[in-house]
Every structure is written in C-alpha cells, then in structure tokens.
Amino acid sequence: MVTTIIEVVITGLLMGGLYALIAVGLSLQYGVARILNISHGEFIMLGGLTTWSLYTALGVNPLLSLAICGPLAFALGFVIHRTLFKRLLDTAASPGVFESNSMLAAFGLMFIIQNVALIAWGSEIRGYSYLTTPVHFLGTLFGANRLLTFGMALLIGLVFYLFLNLTRTGKAIRAAAQDPTTAGLMGVNINHMLALCFGLGAAMAGVGGVLISMCYPVHGVMGLEYTVIAIIVVVLGGLGSIPGSFMGGFILGLVGSIVTFLEPGLALVAYYVIFILLLLIRPTGLLGR
Amino acid sequence: MPLLEGKGVTRYFGGLAAVQHVDFYVDPGEIVGLIGPNGAGKTTLFNLISGALVPQSGTIRLKGENITGLKPHVICHKGIARTFQLVRVFPNMSVLENVLMGVLFGKPDGYDRKQARKDAEKWLDFVGLSAVKDWPARSLTLVNQKRLEVARALATGPELLLLDELMAGLNPTEVAQTMELVCRIREQGITIFMVEHVMKAIMGICDRIMVLHHGEKIAEGTPQEIANNRTVIEVYLGE
Amino acid sequence: MKPGRAYLQKLGGPGLTLMALALLATFPLYASVYSMTLLTDILMFVVLALSWALFSAPTGYISLAPAAFFGVGIYTSAILGRQWPLLLTIALGGAISFCLALLVGALTLRLKGIYFAMFTFGLVELIKHFWLWFEIRFTGTRGRFVAVVDQQTIYFTMLASFVLLLLTTHLIRRSRWGLALRSIGECEEAAAHIGVNVNALKTITFAISAIFMGAAGAIIATRWTYVDPYIAFNPLYSFMAVLMALFGGMGHPYGPVLGAAIFAYLEEVLLTRFPYYYMLIFGVVLIITVLYLPEGLIGLMMRIRRRVVGGPDAPA
Numbered sequence: 001m002v003t004t005i006i007e008v009v010i011t012g013l014l015m016g017g018l019y020a021l022i023a024v025g026l027s028l029q030y031g032v033a034r035i036l037n038i039s040h041g042e043f044i045m046l047g048g049l050t051t052w053s054l055y056t057a058l059g060v061n062p063l064l065s066l067a068i069c070g071p072l073a074f075a076l077g078f079v080i081h082r083t084l085f086k087r088l089l090d091t092a093a094s095p096g097v098f099e100s101n102s103m104l105a106a107f108g109l110m111f112i113i114q115n116v117a118l119i120a121w122g123s124e125i126r127g128y129s130y131l132t133t134p135v136h137f138l139g140t141l142f143g144a145n146r147l148l149t150f151g152m153a154l155l156i157g158l159v160f161y162l163f164l165n166l167t168r169t170g171k172a173i174r175a176a177a178q179d180p181t182t183a184g185l186m187g188v189n190i191n192h193m194l195a196l197c198f199g200l201g202a203a204m205a206g207v208g209g210v211l212i213s214m215c216y217p218v219h220g221v222m223g224l225e226y227t228v229i230a231i232i233v234v235v236l237g238g239l240g241s242i243p244g245s246f247m248g249g250f251i252l253g254l255v256g257s258i259v260t261f262l263e264p265g266l267a268l269v270a271y272y273v274i275f276i277l278l279l280l281i282r283p284t285g286l287l288g289r
Numbered sequence: 290m291p292l293l294e295g296k297g298v299t300r301y302f303g304g305l306a307a308v309q310h311v312d313f314y315v316d317p318g319e320i321v322g323l324i325g326p327n328g329a330g331k332t333t334l335f336n337l338i339s340g341a342l343v344p345q346s347g348t349i350r351l352k353g354e355n356i357t358g359l360k361p362h363v364i365c366h367k368g369i370a371r372t373f374q375l376v377r378v379f380p381n382m383s384v385l386e387n388v389l390m391g392v393l394f395g396k397p398d399g400y401d402r403k404q405a406r407k408d409a410e411k412w413l414d415f416v417g418l419s420a421v422k423d424w425p426a427r428s429l430t431l432v433n434q435k436r437l438e439v440a441r442a443l444a445t446g447p448e449l450l451l452l453d454e455l456m457a458g459l460n461p462t463e464v465a466q467t468m469e470l471v472c473r474i475r476e477q478g479i480t481i482f483m484v485e486h487v488m489k490a491i492m493g494i495c496d497r498i499m500v501l502h503h504g505e506k507i508a509e510g511t512p513q514e515i516a517n518n519r520t521v522i523e524v525y526l527g528e
Numbered sequence: 529m530k531p532g533r534a535y536l537q538k539l540g541g542p543g544l545t546l547m548a549l550a551l552l553a554t555f556p557l558y559a560s561v562y563s564m565t566l567l568t569d570i571l572m573f574v575v576l577a578l579s580w581a582l583f584s585a586p587t588g589y590i591s592l593a594p595a596a597f598f599g600v601g602i603y604t605s606a607i608l609g610r611q612w613p614l615l616l617t618i619a620l621g622g623a624i625s626f627c628l629a630l631l632v633g634a635l636t637l638r639l640k641g642i643y644f645a646m647f648t649f650g651l652v653e654l655i656k657h658f659w660l661w662f663e664i665r666f667t668g669t670r671g672r673f674v675a676v677v678d679q680q681t682i683y684f685t686m687l688a689s690f691v692l693l694l695l696t697t698h699l700i701r702r703s704r705w706g707l708a709l710r711s712i713g714e715c716e717e718a719a720a721h722i723g724v725n726v727n728a729l730k731t732i733t734f735a736i737s738a739i740f741m742g743a744a745g746a747i748i749a750t751r752w753t754y755v756d757p758y759i760a761f762n763p764l765y766s767f768m769a770v771l772m773a774l775f776g777g778m779g780h781p782y783g784p785v786l787g788a789a790i791f792a793y794l795e796e797v798l799l800t801r802f803p804y805y806y807m808l809i810f811g812v813v814l815i816i817t818v819l820y821l822p823e824g825l826i827g828l829m830m831r832i833r834r835r836v837v838g839g840p841d842a843p844a
Contacts, residue, residue, distance in 0.1 A: 036642055087819060088818065100645075101818050108811040111807050112815075116808065118804045231649070231650070232650070265657070268657040269657050275647075341721070370721070386707065390707060390708070442722070445723055
C-alpha cells in the first residue's frame with residue numbers, strides 16, 4: 001500500500017517536472033509577448049521527432065540532442081516572431097486585437113508545423129529505448145530515463161530562473177513583462193526582447209520535446225495535447241511566474257498520476273476540471289497578483 | 290432626501306485602500322465637484338457608484354433605494370449615467386448609432402424606433418454634433434468624442450450624471466465651451482457629480498466640492514471654502 | 529453606411545438570396561447524387577461558420593467550442609436516431625447544445641476574451657475524453673452505429689437549417705439586439721454602463737449559435753454510419769469554422785458563407801488525396817488572412833468594387 005502511494009506520488013512528480021518545463025515556455029510567450037501560442041506543442045513535437053531521427057539514424061545521444069534542438073527551436077521561434085508577430089503587433093489597433101490575432105496566427109502555425117512534420121516523418125508513432133535500466137528507489141522501480149529527464153527539467157528550469165533574475169538581458173525581459181512602454185523608454189529594445197522571449201519559449205518547448213522522447217513515444221499529432229496541458233499549468237501557476245509554473249506542473253502531474261491510478265482515462269478530464277474551477281475562482285493563478 | 294448618498298464606502302485593491310470609509314451625498318439639481326491628487330481614489334469612487342466595482346463595505350443609495358453592488362446596466366436603468374476618464378465611444382459605429390445605443394438601452398422598457406432616432410438626434414443637437422452624425426465615432430477629435438460620450442450618457446435619461454475628467458486634454462476655448470455645456474445639462478434638471486483636474490472649471494461651476502486624498506475624504510465645502518482650506522492647500526502643494 | 533452601398537445591397541441582397549435559395553431547393557431535381565452529397569457537406573460547413581460568426585463576429589469573443597456542440601448533435605443522433613423521428617432528433621440535438629452553451633456561457637463569458645478562448649479550446653477535449661471514458665465504462669462500447677437516412681432527406685434538412693440560420697442572423701443583425709452585440713465588441717464596459725445587460729446578451733447569443741451547430745451535427749451524423757468520440761469531438765471542426773468565417777470576412781453574413789463554400793470544396797477535392805497538404809494550405813491561408821485580409825474576402829471584394837465604381841473611399 002505504502003509502496004503504491006510512493007509510486008503514484010513519484011510518477012506524478014516526474015511527469016510534473018516535464019509539464020512545468022513546457023509551461024515555462026508558454027508562460028514566457030504569453031506573459032511577455034502576449035501571444036497565446038497554440039502552436040507551442042508543435043515545437044515539442046519537433047524536438048521529439050528530431051531527437052528520434054538523430055538517435056535512430058545517426059546514433060546521436062539524446063542528451064546531445066538537447067544542445068541541438070534547443071538552439072534550433074530558438075532560432076525558429078525568433079524568426080517567426082520577427083516576421084509574423086511583429087507585423088501583427090505593428091498593425092493591431094489595441095492590445096486585445098493583438099491577443100486575438102496572434103492566437104489565430106498561432107493556429108495557422110500549428111497547422112503548418114504539424115503537417116510539415118507529418119509530410120516529413122509520416123504519421124507513425126516513433127519511439128526508441130534509451131537508459132531504460134530500472135533504478136530502485138524507496139522500494140519502487142523507475143526507469144533511469146525518467147529520473148534523468150526529471151533532473152534535466154529541474155536543471156533547465158533553474159538555469160532559466162537564474163538567467164531571468166541575474167543577467168542584464170533577463171532583467172530587461174522582466175521589465176518588458178511588467179511595463180513595455182516604460183521599459184522601452186529606459187532603452188530596452190522592445191521588439192528584440194519580444195522576439196527573444198518567443199524564441200526562448202520555443203526553445204523550452206523544443207528541449208521539452210527532447211526529454212519527452214526519452215521516455216514516451218512521439219508522433220506528428222502529439223502537440224495539441226501538450227499545448228492544452230501547458231495552458232492549464234500556466235493558468236494554474238499564474239502567467240509569467242517560473243516558480244508558479246513549476247508548482248502548477250507538479251500539482252497537475254500529481255493529480256494526473258493519482259487519477260490515472262484510481263480511474264484510468266479520466267486524467268485529462270481531471271486536469272480540465274481543475275482548469276475550470278481555477279478560471280472561475282481565481283483567473284490570475286494560484287501565485288498570481 | 291439627497292439624490293445620491295454614500296455611507297462608509299470602502300474598496301481595497303490587494304492590501305491597498307483605494308477608497309476608505311467615504312461618506313458623501315449629492316442633492317437634486319446640484320453640481321458637485323470631486324477633486325484630489327492623482328491616485329486619490331476619485332475614479333474608483335465613480336466606479337463604485339456606477340457598478341463597475343463592488344464596494345467591500347458601506348452602502349450607496351439613490352433616492353433612498355439601496356443600489357450597492359448592483360450591475361452597471363441596472364444602475365444605468367435606475368438613473369445614473371457616466372462618462373469615462375479615457376474616452377470610450379464605440380469607435381466603428383456612427384455618431385448617431387452611439388447615441389441611439391443610449392436611447393435604446395438606457396431604460397429597460399420598450400421603445401419606438403422612430404421616436405428613438407428623434408431622441409438621439411435631439412441629444413446630438415444638444416451637444417452640437419448634428420453635422421457629423423453619420424461619421425464613424427473614431428474619426429472625431431478628442432473634444433467631440435467627449436461630447437459624444439456626454440450625449441450618449443444623456444440619452445439614457447439619467448437623473449444623475451457622473452463626469453470623469455471631462456475637461457482633461459482640452460484647450461482653453463474647448464474648456465470654456467464644455468463648462469457651458471455642463472451648465473446647460475443642469476438646466477435640463479440633471480444633477481451632476483464631476484471629477485475634474487482643471488481647477489478653473491471646477492471652481493467656476495460647482496456648488497459644492499469634495500476633496501479625496503489617499504482614499505479618504507479630507508474636506509468638503511463651497512469652492513470658496515475649499516480654496517482657503519489649509520489641509521487642501523497642503524495636500525496640493527505637498528505633491 | 530453610404531447611401532450608394534445601401535441602395536446596391538437593397539437591390540441585390542434579397543433578390544439574389546431568393547434566387548440562390550430557389551436554386552438550392554430544386555438542386556436534387558437535376559443534380560447527381562454525388563454533387564448533392566458534396567453540397568450537403570458544403571452546407572454543413574456553411575452552417576458551422578455562419579453560426580460561429582453569429583456570436584463571435586460582432587462581440588469579438590473567439591469561441592473554439594463549435595466542435596463541442598457539433599459533437600453533442602452527432603451523439604444525439606447516434607443515441608436516439610433509431611427510435612426517434614429525424615426532425616425530433618435534430619431539434620433535440622439543437623436543444624441540448626443550447627443548454628450546454630447556456631451553462632458554458634454563463635460560467636465563462638464573464639472572463640476576459642482570451643480566457644474565454646482558452647476555455648472553449650479545452651472544452652472539446654474535455655467532452656471527448658469524458659465521453660470516451662463514460663462509453664467504455666458504462667456502455668462497454670467505443671463507438672456507435674447511426675441509423676442511416678437517405679441522401680435527399682439529409683440534404684433538405686441541412687438546407688433548412690441553413691435557411692433558418694440565415695434568417696436568424698439577418699433578424700439579429702437588423703434589430704437592437706444586433707446593435708447591442710456590436711457595442712460589446714466595440715467597448716464592452718461602455719455598453720454595460722449605458723444599460724446593456726452584457727452578460728445575459730452574450731450568453732443567450734452564444735447559446736443560440738450553438739443550436740445550429742448541434743443541429744448540423746445531428747443531421748450529418750446520419751450519413752456517417754459510425755461515430756466514436758474521436759470522430760464526433762474533433763477540434764478540427766472548431767478551427768474550420770473560425771478559419772472559414774475569417775477568410776470569408778465577417779462584415780457581411782455572406783462572408784462566412786463564401787469562406788465555408790470555398791474551403792469545403794477544397795476539402796472535398798484535396799483532403800482524401802493530399803490530407804497533409806490540405807491542412808498545410810489551411811494554416812497558410814489562416815496566417816495570410818490574419819496578416820493581410822482583416823476583413824476577409826468579402827471585405828476585399830467590397831474594397832475592389834468601391835474602387836471600380838469610384839466615389840470617395842470614406843471609412844464606413
């Protein structure tokens with residue numbers, strides 16, 4: 001009994017770490033750049049499939065893929081913001097109009113990325129085994145890959161947190177999130193910052209996809225489900241808060257693993273019920289202002 | 290009985306008191322001014338009266354009837370109309386349609402389309418915008434957008450009109466015209482409660498002035514009394 | 529609105545509409561079964577896009593829930609279609625969707641626009657997963673077979689719901705109700721303060737638009753023979769409705785009709801042979817529309833006509 005509980009809790013936390021990482025990316029994109037990026041999950045999918053190809057075709061270690069997919073996703077996100085979203089921002093009559101239009105444009109991106117991937121990789125479910133050696137932990141068994149991805153998710157989250165709080169660029173990003181107009185007056189190049197944020201968000205998704213592919217099979221239409229999860233975690237933790245995203249991720253991971261244990265098939269429903277309750281009671285998130 | 294009366298009206302944002310235990314009243318036919326430094330809680334008070342915000346404690350009464358916490362549209366139906374600090378016209382509707390909205394929805398009961406149009410045109414004439422009635426509201430100048438907001442508010446048939454910084458951003462000629470407009474509104478039997486920063490305007494037309502500072506009422510009296518009030522002078526000079 | 533344009537619309541509007549409707553009503557007399565089923569499909573997307581625009585075009589609230597109401601209609605047909613007469617099933621599909629939308633609207637239409645979009649985005653997934661779980665657990669089935677109805681009946685019921693929807697759209701747009709909906713899209717706060725009961729108005733309009741989505745689902749299900757939650761609650765139908773309406777343009781009721789007709793036809797031609805390319809085009813068109821065609825095809829056509837006919841290019 002105790003072992004089962006420990007197993008459920010650990011499974012939840014392991015999942016939660018991944019949820020948190022992908023949510024941090026979305027939170028950054030919406031919190032700073034005001035783009036509700038519905039195509040977020042597609043960057044995750046790209047990261048996962050690229051890693052699969054590199055591993056199966058060239059034998060590239062998935063950990064090395066982190067260093068490949070992260071920058072690639074960043075570049076893709078940066079360029080997309082510079083071309084697409086910047087134009088939307090320049091032409092929008094009001095912030096509300098920009099939020100709607102950018103969300104619709106993100107839908108367009110979702111279709112484009114997803115179908116390019118389906119054309120390139122096909123619709124098969126792809127998986128590979130990596131570090132599946134079981135590890136004993138508090139009387140339970142877990143694959144080493146699960147523990148590794150969890151550690152990497154935490155590490156990346158921490159590095160990013162330090163980046164935002166300690167570096168000059170990070171502080172500029174936070175300033176832009178608080179008040180774009182004033183930050184602009186203080187000499188922060190707003191367009192550059194927004195593109196940077198969108199790129200960083202995409203990089204988080206890409207890296208998240210690499211980690212996900214180490215433990216779970218990946219395929220071309222996996223993105224949407226992760227986008228929904230990331231949105232829920234972001235609403236749960238409050239927009240733009242990294243500790244909030246981690247808290248939200250862990251809560252959601254735990255709820256997911258408990259519900260899956262009790263009633264398999266209802267995990268997504270449970271996520272959604274939390275989401276509804278939160279939106280109705282506290283739309284600013286648990287840690288939001 | 291006062292037309293509008295507030296007792297102990299309080300509203301916090303987070304831990305910060307935006308409006309704190311404020312008592313106020315407006316008698317029928319008066320023009321009452323509400324002044325105070327930036328962040329004193331003037332607009333918050335207007336939002337509480339008009340139903341945009343709900344007070345955490347205190348009561349607001351209109352002709353003795355408790356209207357605390359009612360929805361904005363209900364408060365409008367009961368006879369309180371307002372304008373906004375930053376103009377909020379319906380930008381892509383025509384000037385006439387903007388005012389028509391007020392006529393059609395200002396009162397809960399039925400309407401007659403022809404009569405509604407006539408009423409709307411009457412109010413446009415009243416504020417001097419008849420010539421541009423078919424223009425989209427967004428193409429008007431600031432002063433005309435403000436006049437349009439006033440016409441739209443008047444079209445709802447209010448007994449009390451809340452004017453939030455009607456003169457802000459206007460040049461001296463426009464301020465004079467707007468002051469004249471406010472006086473004409475009062476002649477229609479409509480009571481006015483106005484937030485204003487333009488001192489000349491407020492001293493010139495108000496019967497009575499209330500001063501808010503840090504969410505609390507610190508003074509009340511005739512323009513003359515307020516101009517000589519030591520606390521008020523300190524608050525304004527200490528800024 | 530400029531007098532010239534109003535005159536043109538008065539002249540062209542009802543006459544052309546009646547002619548088109550007469551053509552549609554007599555279509556099965558001279559057309560092949562294939563073109564009739566194709567037209568049914570097109571009409572279905574027209575109903576989805578137009579009913580989406582009924583609420584979202586004037587208010588600016590982006591609903592991603594059409595697939596949820598559509599799916600509710602599909603399952604109404606799947607469950608009751610064998611025992612109940614067709615028209616009653618369709619009406620019930622609309623009624624259940626109406627009630628669901630009323631509930632969802634009352635809960636979420638108080639939220640800021642972007643939260644509403646997020647909420648409706650997830651609603652389809654929620655219902656899908658919940659229903660899948662429910663079916664497997666309590667009825668022991670994953671999918672259901674639907675009672676089949678002949679093609680001509682399907683065509684006429686779809687046409688009827690389109691005509692009803694067109695009529696509803698027209699009546700709402702012309703009334704003070706339509707004016708109030710527009711005022712919500714322009715500035716919701718000001719609308720509330722001049723006496724518009726904004727929450728009630730948004731909720732009821734949202735629910736009315738859901739009736740038609742539910743009805744369309746109930747009708748089309750009778751042609752699909754087999755449905756499961758993944759087929760019925762496919763978020764793609766939400767995205768389609770939104771794109772079709774945006775692409776066609778929302779300044780005029782014929783915008784969504786035009787957009788839906790074009791894309792439904794494209795789907796028929798491309799989807800089975802090049803599904804990925806079709807969806808890719810779909811995405812590209814969505815982005816191009818948002819970037820360069822904010823008023824959609826109908827807006828573009830109006831602009832071109834204004835330029836050709838001449839006259840001042842005054843903002844209307």
